[in-house]
Amino acid sequence: MRNLVALIFLCASTFVCAQVDEEVEITTETGTLKGALMVPEGEGTFPVVMIIAGSGPTDRNGNNAAMTNNSLQLLAEGLYDNDIASLRFDKRGVAASVSAMTGEEDLRFETYIEDAESWGEYLKGDPRFDELVVMGHSEGSLIGMIAAKRMEADKFISIAGVGRPAADILREQLSVQPPGVTAMTDPIIESLERGETVDSVNPMLNVLFRPSVQPYLISWFKYDPAQAIAALNVPVLILQGTTDIQVKIKDAEMLASANPDAEKVIFDGMNHVLKEAPIDRMENMKTYNDPSLPLMVGLVEAIIDFIGEN
Known part of the structure; x- marks a missing residue:
């Protein structure tokens, strides 16, 4: 019932x-x-x-x-x-x-x-x-x-x-963070855009850039x-x-x-x-x-x- x-x-x-x-x-x-x-x-x-x-x-x-x-x-x-x-x-x-x-x-x-x-x-x-x-x-x-x-x-x-590549949107979202954060994230994003993984990632950035997710980000970033x-x-x-x-x-x-x-x-x-x-x-x-x-x-x-x- x-x-x-x-x-x-x-x-x-x-x-x-x-x-x-x-x-x-x-x-x-x-x-x-x-x-x-x-x-x-x-x-x-x-x-x-x-x-x-x-x-x-x-x-x-x-x-x-x-x-x-x-x-x-x-x-x-x-x-x-x-x-x-x-x-x-x-x-x-x-x-x-x-x-x-x-x-x-x-x-x-x-x-x-x-x-x-x-x-x-x-x-x-x-x-x-x-x-x-x-x-x-x-x-x-x-x-x-x-x-x-x-x-x-x-x-x-x-x-x-969205009308822009994911990497550009991610940069925009991260731009509101303190300069020290973007100083770490910008080189990582650039590497991923080139199709290159990054071995060393600050633990505080693992939620975005942990090694296991980087291949997905590379595959996503290449699409406009x-x-x-x-x-x-x-x-x-x-x-x-x-x-x-x-x-x-x-x-x-x-x-x-x-x-x-x-x-x-x-x-x-x-x-x-x-x-x-x-x-x-x-x-x-x-x-x-x-x-x-x-x-x-x-x-x-x-x-x-x-x-x-x-």
Whole structure:
């Protein structure tokens, strides 16, 4: 009885009972990746959007151990309500895909790109879908644009995607630290950009530059989002919010400049987790852990309009 009550409460609070997730999986050399398809009811075929989560241990719904906002789940529900299918998936090492994680020293940025490609091939093989749209959020934007090119997706959507190489962003983030810190980090970043690992790292910098993570950083630093989006010859939509405290408006502008045919929509008051929020950091961060908040007004509509265009 207690479980039944809990289930009823879950349905009432998240409004997903009528939108049942279809659990799906793909097999990789290191383990199984798992995700969820949300397919509208009815006859005929549907466009399908592959939703790629951002950096860190972010799951299929846009959440991690430190925050629950359900941003990606809400996107999937909004698409479902407008007869558009979607796939969202747990990255390797996260949630239901935790067993597929490789050793940290073996992980590369290309691993995530290859995983996205594999999911794309899975979707292309499903006869229910007639159009593949790749949509990446934050770091998932860069992963998505590279994978979209390789898998010949029909359209690409970037949400809060950076427009600069990761090394440049890391330098910018570290620039607010005392000069002594940047004096240590700048040479390390420069070495990694050259494809060279660094043997001696101050222990206080291990969280960023420990030896086991350096090969991943080298593989990540070599990609330039502006170059990647310029290489796409399919319709592109770039979405960005003005109160995003992690990715700047200038990133969206750089992406749009690199692909002049792309559509760009800026949402006044939308933050990084796609909710309406003030620019004040403390108040902004509160939305990161409030799944009851809806997505920014107009966000889903912009995506639907773009997908519906010929």
